[in-house]
Structure formats: structure tokens, C-alpha cells
Amino acid sequence: MTDPWSLIVLNPVLNVLIALSSVPGGNFGLAIIALTVIVRLALLPLTLKQLKATKALQGMQPKIQELQKKCGKNQQKLQQEMKKLYAEAGVNPLGCLWPMLVQFPVWIALYQSIMRALATTPDSLLDLSQHLYSWPVVTQAIPCGSQFLWLNLGYPDSTLILAVIVGGTMWVQQKMVTGPSLDPRQQSMNRMMQMMMPLMFAVFTLMFPSGLALFWAVSNVIGIVIQYFVTGWGYLRRKPSTELAPVHGSKSTTKSKPQSRKG
Amino acid sequence: MKIERLAPFIALTLSILFLCSCIPSAGEAEGWPGVSSHNGLLYTAAGDGSVMALNSSARLDGLAFPSLADGEWYFRIEVPAGGGMSCGPSSVAAAFYGAPVVGEDLVYVGTYSGDVLAMSPSARSQNLTFPQRGSDEWVCPLPGNIVGRPVIDGNTLYVPSSDGRIYGLDAIYGDVRWKSGSLGDKLWTGPAIEGDTIYVSTFEDYVYGLPTEGASLGNDVEPSWAFKGDAGFVSSPVLRDDMVFVGSFDRNVYGIRVGESEATWKFAGGNWFWAAPVIDEGVVYAGCLDGKIYALDAETGDELWEFDTGSQIVASPVLVGDLLVVACDSGEVYILRTDTVVDERLASGPVSVDAPIRGSICAQEGTAYIRAQNDRLYALDVERGRIIWEFALTTE
Numbered sequence: 001m002t003d004p005w006s007l008i009v010l011n012p013v014l015n016v017l018i019a020l021s022s023v024p025g026g027n028f029g030l031a032i033i034a035l036t037v038i039v040r041l042a043l044l045p046l047t048l049k050q051l052k053a054t055k056a057l058q059g060m061q062p063k064i065q066e067l068q069k070k071c072g073k074n075q076q077k078l079q080q081e082m083k084k085l086y087a088e089a090g091v092n093p094l095g096c097l098w099p100m101l102v103q104f105p106v107w108i109a110l111y112q113s114i115m116r117a118l119a120t121t122p123d124s125l126l127d128l129s130q131h132l133y134s135w136p137v138v139t140q141a142i143p144c145g146s147q148f149l150w151l152n153l154g155y156p157d158s159t160l161i162l163a164v165i166v167g168g169t170m171w172v173q174q175k176m177v178t179g180p181s182l183d184p185r186q187q188s189m190n191r192m193m194q195m196m197m198p199l200m201f202a203v204f205t206l207m208f209p210s211g212l213a214l215f216w217a218v219s220n221v222i223g224i225v226i227q228y229f230v231t232g233w234g235y236l237r238r239k240p241s242t243e244l245a246p247v248h249g250s251k252s253t254t255k256s257k258p259q260s261r262k263g
Numbered sequence: 264m265k266i267e268r269l270a271p272f273i274a275l276t277l278s279i280l281f282l283c284s285c286i287p288s289a290g291e292a293e294g295w296p297g298v299s300s301h302n303g304l305l306y307t308a309a310g311d312g313s314v315m316a317l318n319s320s321a322r323l324d325g326l327a328f329p330s331l332a333d334g335e336w337y338f339r340i341e342v343p344a345g346g347g348m349s350c351g352p353s354s355v356a357a358a359f360y361g362a363p364v365v366g367e368d369l370v371y372v373g374t375y376s377g378d379v380l381a382m383s384p385s386a387r388s389q390n391l392t393f394p395q396r397g398s399d400e401w402v403c404p405l406p407g408n409i410v411g412r413p414v415i416d417g418n419t420l421y422v423p424s425s426d427g428r429i430y431g432l433d434a435i436y437g438d439v440r441w442k443s444g445s446l447g448d449k450l451w452t453g454p455a456i457e458g459d460t461i462y463v464s465t466f467e468d469y470v471y472g473l474p475t476e477g478a479s480l481g482n483d484v485e486p487s488w489a490f491k492g493d494a495g496f497v498s499s500p501v502l503r504d505d506m507v508f509v510g511s512f513d514r515n516v517y518g519i520r521v522g523e524s525e526a527t528w529k530f531a532g533g534n535w536f537w538a539a540p541v542i543d544e545g546v547v548y549a550g551c552l553d554g555k556i557y558a559l560d561a562e563t564g565d566e567l568w569e570f571d572t573g574s575q576i577v578a579s580p581v582l583v584g585d586l587l588v589v590a591c592d593s594g595e596v597y598i599l600r601t602d603t604v605v606d607e608r609l610a611s612g613p614v615s616v617d618a619p620i621r622g623s624i625c626a627q628e629g630t631a632y633i634r635a636q637n638d639r640l641y642a643l644d645v646e647r648g649r650i651i652w653e654f655a656l657t658t659e
Contacts, residue, residue: 121292121375122360122410122451126577126621129535129552134514140494142512143466145448 006131009105013039014113015133021117022141029148032114032211036218039110043103044226051230054177056091114211117144120154146211153211160206162213167202169220174198176227292375292408294358297578297623298632298640301365304334305625309656310638312356313339314363314372316384319630319642322654329388336388342376361412361453362623364420366434369399371420373409378402379422379430381437401437405430411453411499412623414461416475421461425449428483429463431475443473444483453499453539455507460487460521464496464509470519490519492526499539506561508547510536516549516557518564528564532557538579541587546601548587550576556589556599567603572613577621581631583645586610588631590620596633598648611648616641 002011013035021031040047063085071078086093119125125143132138146154150161157163174194205213296308305317318333329335340357358375365371369381383398394400407425414421419431419441427450431441447467454463460472472488490507496517498510506527507519515529516536533553540549546567547559552575558567574593581588587599595613618637625632630651631643638656643649 122295123291123293125451126537126552126575129537129575134533136513139513143495147448 002130009109010112010116011131011133013106013109014116014131015135015138017110017113018117018132018141018144019135019137021144022137027148028117028144028146028153028211029151029214031144032153032214033218035110035113036215037222039106040219040222040226043106046103047223047226048230050097051177051227053092055231056089057093060085060089060091110215111212114215115209118146118154118209118211119143120146120209148214151210151214153214154209156206156208157210157213162210162217163202163205165217166205166213166220167198169217169224170201171195171198173220173223173227176224176231176233292358293636294360294375295577295621295636296359296634297362297412298625298634299362299365299623300625300627300632305627305632305640306363306365306370307622307632307634307640307656308359308363308372310356311339311657312341312358313337313656314359314370314380314382315656316370316387317640317654319627319632319652322640322642323652325652328654331388334384334388336384338382338387338390338393340372340374340378340380342374342378360410360451362625364413364415366415366420369434371413371415371434373405373413373422375408375410377405377408377424379405379409379413379420379432379437381420381434399435403430403432403437403439407449410451414454414456416456416461419475421454421456421475423450423452423454423463425451427465429454429461429473441475442483444485446471446486452496455500455502457502462500462502462507462521464498464500466495466497466512468492468495470496470500470507470509470517472521488522490524490526492517497535497537501539501542503542503561508540508542508549508561510538510540510549510551516540516547516551516559516564518547518559518561527562530557530559530564530566534575537575537577541580541582543582543601546603548580548582548601550578550580550589550591552576554591556580556587556597558601558603568608570597570599570608572597577619579623581624581626583626583629583631586645588624588626588643588645590624590633592619592621594618594620594635596620596631596643598645614643614648614650616650616653 017031017035020034021028067078067081116128119128146152151157174197178190178194201216298305298307308314315337316335318335321330321333321335329337341354342357344353344355359372363370363372369383371381373379381401383395383400386395386398386400394402405424409422409424411423415434418434420434422430424430427445427447429443430439433440447465452464454461459474459476461475462472464470468491470490471486473484473486492511494511494513496509496511500507500509505521507521510516512535514534515531517526518528519526532551535552536549537552538550540547542561545561547561549557554573554575555569555571557569560567572591574591576591578590585601587601589597589599594616597612598610599608600610616635618635620633620635622634629645631645633641633643639653640656641653642651644651
């Protein structure tokens with residue numbers, strides 16, 4: 001008996017992906033690109049909501065900084081003031097999180113679909129049979145061809161090209177999104193994340209089938225385009241350290257120099 | 264700003280979960296070696312990479328394995344760990360998707376990692392280092408994974424490789440003496456030989472016939488006949504009376520007359536016909552991943568009867584007299600009467616072995632030998648419908 005996850009989410013995505021690979025002139029690499037674009041477009045309202053919420057939160061940073069100065073070490077008062085501030089501005093700090101959570105099952109389904117459709121072993125090909133519809137367009141597309149450009153989509157890219165693309169695009173996207181933080185600890189954590197995530201995915205690209213890495217690269221590029229239309233190049237062009245001064249009285253041991261905010 | 268502080272950790276955790284979600288479906292090549300027999304010995308392989316020869320009498324008597332006096336032996340094959348960046352061990356147990364092939368003096372296996380090994384029973388029973396050149400043992404690495412079961416014809420072992428070619432190896436020395444042209448992206452089905460022609464089905468919609476004779480060294484052998492189907496072929500072809508019977512990804516089993524470009528008939532099931540069909544006295548027995556076994560008229564493709572096991576059939580069924588042994592992925596084995604007019608199809612069973620059965624079954628003197636995915640070998644008395652002995656192929 002098919003489990004609810006496969007029935008409702010995985011199987012439809014998987015079958016559409018395979019059907020897309022059988023359109024004239026198409027192949028599985030193009031199908032991955034097409035489905036990633038379709039899914040990102042379908043999730044665009046949620047993505048925009050998430051970006052706007054993030055932008056609004058970042059826009060409130062100066063006011064939050066003032067509050068932090070005003071309240072000093074009184075955390076309870078600071079929390080109350082910030083709640084009031086969010087309420088007045090009509091901003092929900094969780095607003096940037098829940099659209100991301102809603103999108104997650106779709107990404108997992110897309111991710112699993114690519115892995116299953118590639119069917120790199122006889123075991124996975126056999127498993128695939130239990131997830132396919134009897135649509136002729138699907139049955140005739142099986143098994144999916146794995147050659148795309150220089151890649152064998154079922155195996156890791158032996159060149160470093162895809163790893164560089166995945167890491168690079170992820171770094172750009174992160175850099176555009178991640179604004180400066182008032183808290184030096186937070187700031188240093190953000191910097192670490194900005195480096196760690198692209199690096200981690202670049203390493204994953206060398207380990208996982210390149211079909212997945214292709215999905216990451218395309219998804220990153222679309223993310224950059226969407227981000228560009230919402231915030232421009234965002235924080236990619238600005239230097240975070242020159243924008244905000246660190247909070248006085250912070251327990252951080254960071255030795256960064258206090259700087260005045262420009263503009 | 265708890266949320267802001269937590270956000271990177273939440274994002275990182277979700278990303279890792281996101282990645283982990285794909286790992287089970289990325290899949291390892293577990294393998295499903297079947298069972299073959301020769302001169303009273305059974306040959307199979309285990310999940311720990313061991314190829315073994317077993318004596319049914321010794322197993323029935325419960326003797327310690329290997330009983331050298333009964334001709335038993337085993338040999339563990341390790342292969343380099345898979346590509347990419349890995350923190351795992353440098354070598355792993357070999358995986359097999361076909362039963363060992365037994366020649367005059369040597370036992371041949373093809374590993375998923377692409378090596379063909381020829382083993383001498385005498386050298387293996389003495390546990391000598393491999394390969395023993397003095398015992399004619401050899402190993403031949405091929406460019407692609409080996410999934411389809413090799414076949415032996417005279418002094419040539421024909422091995423399908425996932426680089427899309429069939430390689431004809433000298434059965435004694437292991438040299439490549441025959442090689443087909445590229446037949447597709449990958450070749451996961453086993454070839455079949457009839458006369459001086461080797462037949463193979465491909466994922467790229469074709470069934471090919473290639474001449475086994477007349478190959479000159481260094482030249483690829485091109486097909487003398489090609490049949491194009493509506494979709495890729497998932498099962499190995501089976502030949503009988505100039506007809507090729509083969510299962511397809513389009514959920515049909517095809518009956519194709521050799522040399523023709525149109526199928527003589529097609530029969531649609533509810534899923535892929537993964538298992539190679541079995542043909543006997545004008546009837547095609549085709550196991551389907553929809554869980555049904557179909558009995559079809561070999562001439563017309565008309566359905567004679569069907570039986571629903573309720574679980575996908577991966578292993579080809581086997582005939583023992585008038586009884587058809589059908590094993591399925593749920594681990595149940597059904598023994599069916601093949602008579603077309605009986606009311607009660609089920610002769611006995613189902614017998615359950617509590618693990619999926621995917622490797623080919625071997626029948627010998629009224630007993631069916633079944634290797635299940637729990638790494639146990641079962642001897643099933645087909646007439647009585649009960650397991651007479653079982654043996655753990657690995658000690659873990």
C-alpha cells in the first residue's frame with residue numbers, strides 16, 4: 001500500500017518530472033531545470049512573502065538598535081519593547097520562517113524525485129516501478145537518460161565545474177540576503193554561515209549525483225533573480241561593517257572597531 | 264531576537280534534513296544473486312560478497328560449511344569502495360545481480376563493480392590466493408557495471424556491461440575475443456544465445472541479434488537484426504522456436520519473430536515485466552511487477568489464465584514438472600498447477616521465507632532452491648510444498 005507522502009506529494013512530482021523529460025527535444029537534465037523553474041514559480045508568492053518579511057525585519061534594525069541602547073541589560077524590558085515595535089510596524093518575526101517551512105515538503109519531494117528517477121542501481125530502478133503512473137508519456141520515458149552536457153546525471157561531477165557553480169551561486173544568494181546584524185556574535189555567525197553553506201553544498205556536489213547538483217545550481221540562480229527583483233543586489237554591494245555599529249554593552253569578545261552608520 | 268539567532272541553525276538543520284531525505288532513495292547496489300546448479304552442486308552468492316558452492320545433501324545433514332569432502336567452498340570478493348568523496352572503508356563486499364555461471368572447469372561471476380572472475384573450485388576449496396594462474400583462474404575488469412547474467416557458449420563467456428556493450432571473453436584465459444558495438448546507454452539485461460546468434464534487449468527500445476561468429480580482433484560486432492519497440496526493454500530476452508519473448512517498460516510482454524520488425528503480439532500487464540518469461544509447451548509464463556503471473560499462448564499472446572500473488576514478481580518463475588514455482592517480493596512462494604483447465608490453480612503454498620525474493624530460482628530433482636534477500640538459501644520440496652532445509656549464507 002502506498003504511503004500518504006508518496007501518494008500525495010512524491011508520486012505527482014516524480015511523474016511530472018519524468019513526463020517532462022519525454023517532450024520532443026527534451027532530456028532529463030532539461031526536465032530537472034524545467035521542473036525547478038515551475039516549482040519555484042509556483043512557490044513565488046510564498047518566496048516573496050518570505051523575502052518581504054526578511055526585508056521588513058532588516059529595515060527595523062536601527063530602531064532595534066536604539067531599543068537595545070535604551071534598555072541596556074534589561075532583557076525583559078527589551079523583549080516587551082520589541083514586541084510593541086513589531087506590533088506597531090505590523091511585522092511578524094516568524095513571517096520569514098513559515099513560508100520557508102511550507103516550501104520544504106515540495107523541495108524534499110523534488111529532491112527525492114530526482115534521486116528516484118535517476119535510478120542509478122537496479123534496486124532503485126525496481127523501486128521506481130512502484131511510483132509511476134501508467135501514462136504512456138511516462139512509461140515511454142523510462143529509464144531516464146542520464147547524459148546532459150558534460151554530466152552523467154546519475155554520478156557526481158568529476159570536474160570541479162558544477163561544484164564551483166553550486167558554491168558560487170549559493171554564496172551570491174546568501175550574500176544578497178544576509179544583512180548586517182547589530183550583535184557582533186550574530187554578525188560573526190552570519191559570516192560563518194555565508195561561507196559554510198556554499199562550501200558544504202560544493203562538497204556535497206562532489207559526493208552526490210550531478211542531477212541533484214544541477215537542481216541546486218538552477219534553484220540558486222532562480223533565487224538570485226527573484227532576490228534581485230525584490231531587493232536589487234541587496235547586501236552583495238554594501239559592506240555590512242560600515243552600516244551598523246555594534247551594540248554597546250554586548251558580552252561579545254569580538255574585537256571589531258565601533259563604527260558609525262553611514263547614510 | 265531569539266528568532267534571528269535561531270534562524271541560521273534552523274536553516275542549517277533543515278538543509279541537512281533536506282539532504283538526508285534523499286540518501287535512502289540514492290540507493291546502494293544491494294544485489295540479488297540467484298542460484299544455479301551444476302553436477303549436483305548449488306552455486307550462489309551472499310551479501311558479504313562471498314561466492315559459494317553448496318552441496319544439498321551436506322546442507323540437509325547440517326554439516327559444517329564448507330564440507331570440503333562434499334565439494335563445498337566459498338570465496339569472498341571485495342571491490343574498491345564507490346567513487347566520489349567518501350569517509351567509508353576503502354573496499355566493500357562485491358554485489359551480484361546474477362547467479363554464478365558454471366563452465367567445464369571454472370565458475371564465473373560478474374560483479375556490479377564491473378569485474379568478471381573465473382574461479383577454480385579446486386583452488387577455492389584450498390583457499391589459495393586469487394587468481395591462481397596455474398589453475399587457469401583470471402579476473403577481467405570491464406568498463407561498466409555488470410547486472411545482467413553472463414552466458415557461456417563453447418569457449419566464450421558473453422558478459423553484458425553497463426557501458427552498453429557485450430563482451431565475449433575467452434572462457435579459459437579471460438581475454439576479450441569478441442565485442443559488440445555500443446548498443447545503448449547501459450545494458451542491464453542478460454543475453455540469450457540461439458545457434459550462432461546472441462540476442463539482447465536494451466533500455467533504448469531495441470532487441471538486437473548479433474552474430475557470434477566472424478568477429479575479427481579489434482572490430483566491434485554490429486547487429487544483424489534490430490527490432491524497435493515502443494519503450495525500453497526491462498527483462499532479459501528468452502528464445503523459443505524463432506520467437507523472442509521479452510518484457511518492456513511500457514507494461515507489455517512482447518512476442519517477436521526473429522528477423523521481423525513488427526511484434527507478433529503484445530500483452531499488457533499492470534506494471535513492468537521485470538522477470539524474464541519462462542516458456543514451456545507453447546505457453547509463456549510471465550511474472551509481472553503488478554503481482555500477477557500470466558500464462559499466455561506463445562503463438563498469439565492470448566491470456567490463458569492469471570494468478571495474483573499480491574506482491575511484485577522480480578524473480579523468473581521456474582517449472583518443476585507441471586508445477587510452476589512463483590516467488591515474490593513479499594517473500595512468499597506459490598506453487599501453481601499449469602494445467603489450463605483446472606479450477607484450483609494453487610497446488611500448495613504459499614510458503615513464506617519472510618524476506619524478498621529477487622534472484623533467479625534453480626530447480627533440481629523436484630527441489631527448488633531459493634536465495635532470499637535475508638541471505639538465506641532455502642530448499643523447497645515442490646511436490647510437498649514445504650521447506651526441507653535452509654542455510655544462512657552469512658554468519659552475521
